Amino acid sequence: MSRSNDLQVLYEDNHLIAVNKRSGDIVQGDKTGDEPLSDRVKAYIKRKYDKPGDVYLGVVHRLDRPVSGVVLYARTSKAAARLSRMFQEREVDKTYWAVVRNRPEMEEDTLVLHLRKNERQNKSYPANEGAKGAKRCELHYRLNGVTDRYWLLEVEPITGRHHQIRAQLAAIGSPIKGDVKYGADRPNKDGSIHLHARSIHFQHPVKKESMTITAPLPEDNLWKALSGQ
Helix, strand or coil, X not given: CEXXXXXXXXXXXXXXXXXXXXXXXXXXXXXXXXXXXXXXXXXXXXXXXXXCCCCCCEECCCCCCCCEEEEXXXXXXXXXXXXXXXXXXXXXXXXXXXXXXXXXXXXXXXXEEEEEEECCCCEEEECCCCCCCCEEEEEEEEEEEECCCCEEEEEEECCCCCCXXXXXXXXXXXXXXXXXXXXXXXXXXXXXXXXXXXXXXXECCCCCCEEEEECCCXXXXXXXXXXXX
């Protein structure tokens, strides 16, 4: 793991690079015009390897802007194509850590819900199965830590839908800390939400080795208290 200009690189080789995204970063360019994380990663590669011309970087998955944690990019078109297929076919296992204010009824459970995205609001709502635009969402969670006011959940999404973890936890009455879009009582001062993409497990698209990449938690007293770090 290395740092360069506040870019925390978790893993890199000729085919892949994984970084620890900060809350507030956007994974790739959007209509805001803000500098995307992908541009910073390209600049890092160009500088480190003294590459002439444009640097290739393939975006194979995304994290919501207020979410932190591991983001994987492809450094070759071959790796990008294979990784994109692996994400689509659910051959990549992702683990998230979420801090919630209200304790879930069950310490461990599998949640299934249909969600429909409202494009204008950039928000997903529970919907009836079969409703227009409704997509089935499934995740598994377990209780992983507790303080006097907050609970730490380890979440494994089985499907990959828009705002899935945020919407599904809100639907059981346990919105993520700071996530006012999905029912939290107040925002975090820095605009983050307490949702962290903790690790990603997959088969290397070229080397065919089993890979697990873990992202350190944000520098935050609550994260430290709940994780015991």
